[in-house]
Amino acid sequence: MTRPEELLRPTPAGLYCPPGDFYVDPVRPVDRAVITHGHSDHARSGHGAVLATPQTLAIMAERYGPEFAGRVQAAAYGETTQIGGATVRLVPAGHVLGSAQVVVERGGLTMVVSGDYKRRRDPTCPPFEPVPCHVFITEATFGLPVFVHPPDEEEIGRLIHSLTQFPDRAHLVAAYALGKAQRVICLLREAGWSRTIHVHGALERLNRLYQREGVDLGSLAPATGLAAGALGGEVVIAPPSAIQDRWARRFADPVAAFASGWMGVRARARQRGVELPLVISDHADWPELIRTFEELGPEEIWITHGREEGLLRWAELSGVKARALRLVGYDEEDEQAPDSTIPA
CATH class of the missing domain: 3.60.15.10 (Ribonuclease Z/Hydroxyacylglutathione hydrolase-like)
Known part of the structure; x- marks a missing residue:
């Protein structure tokens, strides 16, 4: 052999x-x-x-x-x-x-x-x-x-609970543009979140590719051209760099979330300034x-x-x-x- x-x-x-x-x-x-x-x-x-x-x-x-x-x-x-x-x-x-x-x-x-x-x-x-x-x-x-990751459904449930608890705050979810962003969107849909999800421009082309490949992401809209203090109670998906950028300040008292396996390490979440760490890897x-x-x-x-x-x-x-x-x-x-x- x-x-x-x-x-x-x-x-x-x-x-x-x-x-x-x-x-x-x-x-x-x-x-x-x-x-x-x-x-x-x-x-x-x-x-x-x-x-x-x-x-x-x-x-x-x-x-x-x-x-x-x-x-x-x-x-x-x-x-x-x-x-x-x-x-x-x-x-x-x-x-x-x-x-x-x-x-x-x-x-x-x-x-x-x-x-x-x-x-x-x-x-x-x-x-x-x-x-x-x-x-x-x-x-x-x-x-x-x-490293023992919790069930995805539990982490998405925590995001939806926060949306219910803070209906006046936009929830900015950091997720890598290929794979993680689309997965978070689909998990939200499976959990019953049917409202339009707003996305950073860096995600739009890959979102369209996923949709062409038959992955149903539901109703999406660009997170651009909005008035200051917009999208209270809504979900915005963006690449990790964007939630710490000036771009994020346009939204209503944003809750910074991050979907990553590394969010199980509290020091990493604190270092990133993440209020709502979501352990999704x-x-x-x-x-x-x-x-x-x-x-x-x-x-x-x-x-x-x-x-x-x-x-x-x-x-x-x-x-x-x-x-x-x-x-x-x-x-x-x-x-x-x-x-x-x-x-x-």
């Missing part, structure tokens, strides 16, 4: 597959890339060729322009593609729209590159699909036992990470980025071989610059 290091190996540019001569989520331009999802720390422009799901390719074109790569190839979930001497298949990762795990196979060896993933339900994308494998390559953004928390490893039963676990020390210790105690790749260039939770460059 092929040895793992012969099929995938870490390099300064990212995970490289010698038999297929391609990289997974490379952090610099390469001749051929397989992209797990559209967040800009994983999906960069300038590659010679890109293979990804149709939705990820659409997101990259929206963010970087139609000429973001020399050529592109769309692969539907479950579709098998032969790249050189390796077989590649994309399966859902449950992270954001179009997100995929990359299943790479050769010579009886199966390796799964998870990209970023979560295990809980998300109304905006298909759920994580477990793929039994010899080597599972995981993120560890929330890879410590202290697009990454697996500690119980979800451990559940995934136990479900897949890999012979080895490779950790790409995040808090690897907790997972390395768990693997040692569980008798599972594990290694930290310490790949650089991946953010903790999509705090990328491109969202802030779109005019409000």
Whole structure:
């Protein structure tokens, strides 16, 4: 059987597959890339060729322009593609729209590159699909036992309770432009919030893309051209940088909220000036990470980025071989610059 290091190996540019001569989520331009999802720390422009799901390719074109790569190839979930001497298949990762795990196979060896993933339900994308494998390559953004995220419904319930408690105050919810903003909107809709939700201009193009892909966001309106003190009792969704900007001062005594897994860390919420922290993450928390490893039963676990020390210790105690790749260039939770460059 092929040895793992012969099929995938870490390099300064990212995970490289010698038999297929391609990289997974490379952090610099390469001749051929397989992209797990559209967040800009994983999906960069300038590659010679890109293979990804149709939705990820659409997101990259929206963010970087139609000429973001020399050529592109769309692969539907479950579709098998032969790249050189390796077989590649994309399966859902449950992270954001179009997100995929990359299943790479050769010579009886199966390796799964998870990209970023979560295990809980998300109304905006298909759920994580477990793929039994010899080597599972995981993120560890929330890879410590202290990170146990509450149910999404509870956090959205806290937002709606605050809207009821403070009907004269606008509620500004900070949410990353790709994935988190649309998920928060859908969770609000599922909780019965049918009123128009106002959005910052940086979110409008990706909201339209989600709607074109069949994700129903309900009634939305731009949060622009409004009189001072507007939108008391209403929800405004904006990128994180906007809620601390002069832009936020136009609204009625705004309640600053932030939807992020990091809002479970009180010091981070205080540092951001967040009045209503909402612990809603697009990454697996500690119980979800451990559940995934136990479900897949890999012979080895490779950790790409995040808090690897907790997972390395768990693997040692569980008798599972594990290694930290310490790949650089991946953010903790999509705090990328491109969202802030779109005019409000």
